[in-house]
Amino acid sequence: LYYDRIVGHNKPLKMTPKIIDKKQKKEKILKAAMKVFASKGVANTIMNDIAKEACIGKGTIYEYFKSKDEMIVEAFNYFINQLNSELEKDLQKLTDPIEKLKTMISTLVKFTEKSLTETIEIILDFWAEGIRQKYETKTYILNLKETYNDYRNIIIKILEDGIKENKIKKVNTKNVASIIIAILDGIMLQWFIDKNVINLSSISEDIHRLIFEGIGKTIKSGGIL
Structure with a gap:
């Protein structure tokens, strides 16, 4: 004891x-x-x-x-944070605005391809849910407007830097940024509908060429920056 x-x-x-x-x-x-x-x-x-x-x-x-709606918003933010982490990692070491814009486009396309069908289906679902919630009284709302504004502002800043460095023509940066986002959205939608039509692995270069032949400054040797 x-x-x-x-x-x-x-x-x-x-x-x-x-x-x-x-x-x-x-x-x-x-x-x-x-x-x-x-x-x-x-x-x-x-x-x-x-x-x-x-x-x-x-x-x-x-x-x-607290609810499914709150979880949808949190899941959307989680998805966007993953994408933003990829962008930050790829852009942080770059200083040249042309390379920054090319890299941003490539990263967005690769992120879609890497996640395959799951990513684009979730994007489309989130997009539809955000539109639905816009017209309903919801405590938790997917702020698609803010998300688009964030990416638009990143592109605008890159374009403005390119104009200052005389590497990009003087353009309406807001309009061009919106066009670039629209191109990427359209490509993702077409790829989702029919993956045989678009090869995501090679399309980034075609997007680069299309954009920079339009806004890139022509150097004396005749090339496009």
């Missing part, structure tokens, strides 16, 4: 509480949501589908997300 009291055998064992990384758990749920959204579509997905994919109870999801 004395020994038991000394070593504590007569005391209840204390269990160390399991430490849950909430950020990691939330990311796991978002990844599961993205996968389900891609296979079933945003509109057809229910919370139970996501819970099964994440291998957690349905109630656990509501500890992180």
